[in-house]
Amino acid sequence: MSLSCLETLGVTSLVSGDTYFSVLTGNQKVLGEGDKFSVRSPIDGSTLSSFANATPQQLQSVNQDLQEAFKALRVIPAPRRGELVRRIGEEARKYKQELAQVISLEAGKIMPEALGEVQEWIDVCDFAVGQSRMLHGLSIVSERPGHRMMEQWQPLGPVAVITAFNFPMAVWSWNAMLGLICGDPILLKPSEKAPLCALAMYQIAQNVLADMPDIPKAAVSVMIGGRDLGEAIAASDTFPLVSATGSTAMGRAVAQTVAARLGRSLLELGGNNAMIVSDTADLELALRAIVFSAAGTAGQRCTTLRRLICHESVVDGLVSRLAKSYSSLPIGNPLTEGTLVGPLIDENSFNKMQSALEAAKAQGGELVCGGQRVTQGVPEGGFYVQPAIVRIAHDAPIVHEETFAPILYVLTYSDFADAIDIQNEVPQGLSSAVFTESMREAELFMSPAGSDCGIANVNIGTSGAEIGGAFGGEKDTGGGRESGSDAWRNYMRRTTNTVNYGGDLPLAQGIVFE
Ligand code: UN1
Numbered sequence: 001m002s003l004s005c006l007e008t009l010g011v012t013s014l015v016s017g018d019t020y021f022s023v024l025t026g027n028q029k030v031l032g033e034g035d036k037f038s039v040r041s042p043i044d045g046s047t048l049s050s051f052a053n054a055t056p057q058q059l060q061s062v063n064q065d066l067q068e069a070f071k072a073l074r075v076i077p078a079p080r081r082g083e084l085v086r087r088i089g090e091e092a093r094k095y096k097q098e099l100a101q102v103i104s105l106e107a108g109k110i111m112p113e114a115l116g117e118v119q120e121w122i123d124v125c126d127f128a129v130g131q132s133r134m135l136h137g138l139s140i141v142s143e144r145p146g147h148r149m150m151e152q153w154q155p156l157g158p159v160a161v162i163t164a165f166n167f168p169m170a171v172w173s174w175n176a177m178l179g180l181i182c183g184d185p186i187l188l189k190p191s192e193k194a195p196l197c198a199l200a201m202y203q204i205a206q207n208v209l210a211d212m213p214d215i216p217k218a219a220v221s222v223m224i225g226g227r228d229l230g231e232a233i234a235a236s237d238t239f240p241l242v243s244a245t246g247s248t249a250m251g252r253a254v255a256q257t258v259a260a261r262l263g264r265s266l267l268e269l270g271g272n273n274a275m276i277v278s279d280t281a282d283l284e285l286a287l288r289a290i291v292f293s294a295a296g297t298a299g300q301r302c303t304t305l306r307r308l309i310c311h312e313s314v315v316d317g318l319v320s321r322l323a324k325s326y327s328s329l330p331i332g333n334p335l336t337e338g339t340l341v342g343p344l345i346d347e348n349s350f351n352k353m354q355s356a357l358e359a360a361k362a363q364g365g366e367l368v369c370g371g372q373r374v375t376q377g378v379p380e381g382g383f384y385v386q387p388a389i390v391r392i393a394h395d396a397p398i399v400h401e402e403t404f405a406p407i408l409y410v411l412t413y414s415d416f417a418d419a420i421d422i423q424n425e426v427p428q429g430l431s432s433a434v435f436t437e438s439m440r441e442a443e444l445f446m447s448p449a450g451s452d453c454g455i456a457n458v459n460i461g462t463s464g465a466e467i468g469g470a471f472g473g474e475k476d477t478g479g480g481r482e483s484g485s486d487a488w489r490n491y492m493r494r495t496t497n498t499v500n501y502g503g504d505l506p507l508a509q510g511i512v513f514e
Contacts, residue, residue, distance in 0.1 A: 026217020146502020
């Protein structure tokens with residue numbers, strides 16, 4: 001496999017001997033002092049890179065860099081911080097192809113989806129640049145004569161961003177591009193499965209920072225390490241905000257540690273996303289949406305469609321059309337044009353998929369198709385699978401768990417209200433969709449009595465959200481909202497200012513104290 005993209009991006013300079021740096025703040029570039037590990041490509045299992053884990057002790061000097069950076073960054077006018085993000089977006093545009101290749105090498109994404117992920121980064125840059133001139137608060141009338149009230153949004157402080165392997169660039173960019181315009185230095189702790197993506201993003205940002213000497217370089221920092229580093233970050237007072245994406249178990253641990261010091265966390269955790277297909281649905285559209293949402297990214301998006309809740313009158317026909325469509329999905333090397341399903345991230349993920357399929361069968365499920373490992377026409381050493389479809393009862397315990405692999409559980413309903421109950425009965429609450437031509441069903445689905453998820457779509461799939469909306473979900477998904485809408489407020493603190501321009505000192509609530 002060609003690693004020339006790393007060369008072009010300047011990532012190959014972030015190395016000492018054969019080991020990449022794990023602590024990078026612009027001011028310091030050093031090796032991790034912990035255990036060594038190597039990163040393998042899910043494409044063929046070949047070794048891509050070697051790192052040593054950054055340790056909790058190494059966090060101390062990084063924290064100093066971040067705190068210093070914050071002092072400088074918070075007083076730089078927000079539009080100037082927007083200029084930084086604008087230039088980062090320009091660099092990402094210039095190197096879009098190479099950045100997508102790094103994603104494909106480390107996360108195994110097919111190129112069209114990897115390019116789409118870089119596009120999310122570019123899009124959020126544009127969004128953040130505009131937002132950098134709109135960090136405005138309210139002007140509020142005062143109850144007291146000669147007084148005025150207002151709100152201001154102020155930079156919050158260094159923000160830690162802990163990300164997962166499956167969106168190694170987009171999720172960082174949602175947090176980092178907004179955090180930067182808000183005046184917050186960003187420390188990224190990427191998934192240990194995708195550290196080169198982090199180095200590529202770091203290098204892009206540092207190239208821009210080299211031409212903007214007024215902005216502290218540690219504004220974009222990276223530490224590559226394991227669980228102990230994640231715990232140290234969560235426990236550290238340096239970070240008023242810790243943004244974490246990954247499993248519910250990880251998020252629960254982070255949230256509890258952050259809450260114990262009364263910090264804030266912004267969580268985007270597990271999903272168990274459902275689509276209701278009504279008897280009125282446009283099945284042609286639904287079919288295409290299901291295949292992309294369920295089999296795209298080899299089932300490894302937080303927003304992947306995992307539960308299909310079909311009206312009993314359409315289920316048989318839809319399942320057989322789906323099975324047919326699944327049988328012709330091109331599975332293979334994600335770097336090869338035409339491939340639609342790349343590999344699972346690793347063997348562990350393959351084993352989890354097999355256990356889930358076993359559990360489904362034991363719980364009364366019927367395997368319609370897929371699930372087996374594909375070894376023909378794919379690179380050796382990767383874990384490629386045929387996406388699976390399983391018909392099963394909605395309340396089988398396995399259906400309520402998120403298995404990060406392409407398994408689509410097909411459930412049935414007869415009454416639309418039951419379909420909504422089924423949709424809502426799982427612990428997770430990220431994304432949901434309904435396919436219907438009935439205005440009443442669509443509106444009910446989006447109403448207070450409808451889907452309880454953060455995302456509720458009509459006649460489109462569960463995955464592939466635009467950056468302009470707030471992204472995230474409820475319940476075990478963690479409650480955070482990132483990316484568009486007013487998510488920028490997460491990265492700022494609000495001050496309420498009351499100003500007395502009169503000559504008297506009237507007290508609020510009419511209190512007389514004399
Ligand atoms: C994720 O899987 O963590 O909506 C993020 C989507 C993408 C982002 C997914 N825009 O599918």
